[in-house]
Amino acid sequence: MILPDLSNTSVGRPIAHDSSLKHATGEAIYIDDIRLPSETLHLAVGGAKRVCGSIEKIDLAAVRSAPGVIDVFCAQDLPGHNDVSPSGRGDDPILAQKTVRFDGEPVFAVVASSHRAARAAAALGVVTLSESEPILTIDDALAEQSFVSEEQVMTRGNAARALADSPHTLEGIIRCGGQDHFYLEGQISVAVPQEDGDMLIYCSTQHPSEIQDHLAKVLGTPAHAVTVEVRRMGGGFGGKESQACQWAALAAVAAQRNQLPVKCRLDRDDDMKLTGKRHDFRFDWRLGHDAEGRILSVDCDMASRCGCSLDLSDPINDRAMFHLDNAYFFPAVAIRSKRCFTNTVSNTAFRGFGGPQGMLAGERMIEAVARATGLDPLTVRKRNFYSPDNRNITPYHMTIEDFVLDDIVEALETSSDYWNRRELIQQENNKNPVTRRGLALTPVKFGISFTATWFNQAGALLHIYKDGSVHLNHGGTEMGQGLFTKVAQVVATALGLPIEQIKISATRTDKVPNTSATAASSGADLNAMAARNAAIVLKKRLSSFAARHFKIDAESLRFEDGKIDLGDQSISFSKLVELAYMNRVQLSATGFYRTPKIHYDRKNAKGRPFYYFAYGAAVSEVAVDTLTGENRVLRVDILHDVGRSLNPAIDLGQIEGGFIQGMGWLTTEELWWDSQGAIRTHAPSTYKIPSCTDKPQKINVNLWADGENVEQTIHRSKAVGEPPLMLAISVHQALSDAVSSVSAYQHAPALDAPATPEALLNAIQIERARARHPEKEAT
């Protein structure tokens, strides 16, 4: 897209990520690049070669005698708590003590003189289990009634009665797979012992405060003895929210035992085997609708694979429930959500946090209504949109006050030429029996805020030094999303300074305490607001000092372009700062922010869990080879609402990148466990994230020009981290549209996600059978 004019304030300008050139030259320092003393030790973990059971014997003789090995320890050697569960429940041991719950679960740690020596030694451990029968899948877990937590129920109206009263009903099952984060930088921590038994941890984490809290308990020290620092991550995507802690804890314990720096960097295979992924889901749905395609009632049972512990599964599954409706009004609704315990690695946060799964199911339901009524899916979507009056209450009883999808979709229909292309594609499909094309427009409405209300707080620390340079610190972490750049822009604008005058610094728990995870798309909403509050405090101090000093009205002062306008003269910011210092004005401030308005009664599933919603829509066109199921995305048009953009370049990057990541989840990225319960897709050779050629041949991404948050967010912007991922549901729906063409658009194909060539060919086979025997309903 054409980026907007550069305004003279820093906020709103499409400036480059603060590290962009350092990324390109290799100067940006990631944790594995930090220069450490040559005596630094390296840690690797080992476990059983079986999936689950109670630990009978641990034979580590060969490990201890392997070359380079310095130290080996097990659960009983840990000095404090053996738990890093984010829920505080105690079900995420650092090292398994009595039972092994999934393939590869760490039982012992090896500390050696090199990364290679540690890994090679770890492979020599023999852990004998008294094996038990694993529960591996959602279906297994449902059959065994095996859950990690209580079922949640969300209702509005009487769904059963409304279903019974509906003139038409439909039902179906949709499954969607999980997703590995595949951040390019794997999990890594370095622990460096300090005096007084303190510990400094460099950790690639989205949640430094949680690492600090857990490590204090693990090491048996107060939290003030543990400092966590992270300058940048090589990607996070939710995978470093709770999942970084185990490796930080192991490094810290080893550093404490050996009184030397210890690095724990997971090899890619270990990373993919031993850390959680996006939850896979099963949805069993029933709905009632009228002849015009309006939904009258929805009744849905959802179940997800949570793996062997609770981790963040409760809020993730809650968010799936919150997003089943996507952009659509359900006059009556009942959603029940089961959280399955399985003997697989504990699943965790991943961009969208359950939202994408719920939304995908909602969109599949819409397609079913479209095929049943013979209407275009877009028509059905629009007819079911939330609207003012009586169609604006969500299944969790929140009133929608900021719905903008009518305008976004109308603009996108025109810019993408949806209806003409719809006609053209149908004509082409009639001519070409082998290669079928599909088209779909899907909207996104995504709720912004942590649904656990107390997480919606943030802090910042701002120093102005005597030369007028500004040091910025806040509780948010940088994982590539451009948060540090956006917050610096906000501070620069608040103080009327060029952005170069603001020093971006690493996130540290000793600068800003008690922070929330950089997650839930909240990074800029929370931290930029906290930093702005700190900047306003400093600006007020400087203003009132200047007013006293120059004997003018404080209200008339303007901070702009590094200068302060004093009326008939101006003074440079640095000169004012110098004067302020000499006059003993405090030049350091903290800032704090908490999101207003939100509240949620989880027990009754009622409230306002979200401050506002982010909106967008995408049109995807695909081609499918009906002989092999191979496919390609030909064109994508996106219109997305980021409110008033803090940085259009960074926002575009989040939209394009999130879209492709979502496309990967729904197409090529397939997690595959063997019948024993061992994951076999644990490296890029077997787990296929999109590569360059998979990029849509043509992709038009635009920010919605009329976007403006109705709520008082930071400069009226909107969160952008997660919502665009769900725009990729349009790819899945377009693939389904192409398959549906095989049976003349009479049926909603049985197309689960990911839509691999195999899944597509299976769905095509079913539609072929339906086309041959239209009177008989194929299964």
Added chain:
Amino acid sequence: MSHSRSSFHCLIGNNPIALETFDPHLTLLDFLRLEKNLTGTKEGCAEGDCGACTVLVGRLREGEVEYQAVNACIAPLASADGTQILTVEHISVPKPHPVQQKIAEHHGSQCGFCTPGIVMSLVGLHEACADGRAVADPTSINDALAGNLCRCTGYTPIIAAAMAACKTPRPPQSESLRQSAESILPTWEQAHTHLELQTQNGGYFAPKNLRRLWEIKTNFPNAQLVAGATDVGLWVNKAHQTFTQIVDINHIEELRKIERRASCLTIGASVTLAEGLKPMAEISSDLDVLLRRFGSAQVRSKATFGGNIANGSPIGDLAPALIALNATLRLANPSGKRDLDLENFFIDYGQQDLGPDEVVESISIPLPSAAHFYCWKISKRFDQDISALSGAFAFNISDGIISSARIVFGGMASTPSRAIECEKALVDQPVSPDTFSTAAAALDGDFSPISDMRASATYRTLAARGLLQKCMQRLENRNPGSLYSFPAEVNDLA
């Protein structure tokens, strides 16, 4: 005549280095990061699949340096003997390379961890463009980046940056690095020496002729032969394997030849996929597509024809096509040579007709090939993926009747195998839907494929039948179309 040399030498940027003792298992990546503190180059997967560790390796070709992108994570340091290694640091001074500048300007990095590898792949393309060996367009950029995964950007800004950067001339640092190489590499080449490193961690030999190879093999019968190390590198990194002796066969003259005669094309075992791409593409445009999808640029610059055959993988990309083309292997041992039809080389899973004292010397493809030759690879992802299955088909037709058919599949059995029953159902039959539907059914008699993470048995069977359908359509001159050839209104990559 080549003399042995016990000291490894290469250029790291402009700096010549010489090493007498180092662990022959040491990877180029660990050497750069751990010993040279060149930490711009990253480890993303340690198996050559993500490209975060991409560096450029410069070699002399007819007196000029040619750079190729290589995955440093699986390349033994010793394999870089006599070359110039360029990392992201070397091309950043005195000021950033145009590729680096354009990546930053176009917002082509987010988390930045893949960026150094992407930069180096694109600098490789930039060099080729400056030499006139390549033109920057969406296809060449996709080819150059197929081995570089980015999880953040979705690639669009990277492609835009690549287009912009490749329009600029070589910056001064590239000229200077090139000059260093062109002054030093020839002196090393003209010394006619080959590396024979003996260390406490084992030996590394890089003989230049078969005679010396036989001597080494006689002295060290358990020596591990290594060509591109795109497989052996994984044994070292992932399975912690060590070898007492490693024999690098990349420099053996007899294995390095490409000979194009009227009656056959012969490709030496140590010829890389990158080097063999052009003569293979001349045989068939399908082979061109197949080879471009073989691994990635980084893999093709190292992986060899002999390696892909000799490791006996049931899913190697070359074998089905070569068997369909009636290729023969020449095997050599100290006492002589023997020729063997490639299809007979593969005995069973992990078992090939290759004696302990033998090596694959070359592969010969008789010419002209069958009148109609088609091949396809099917995988979850288009680029840099391992086939779920692949099929290669060679037909001769006379008067509408199929006079010969060689149908070969990979991924359908424990070895790349001909579909004999299917062939029988086709030969002497007319090109017709009935013939091909009988032939498709006959595949059930040929194969009982397995289910694994790449595909289920059912899918493999269905897709194999689908490929036969495509053959029929092409024989009937009804091109079934490709997902990659759509009209301009959607195919607009500008």
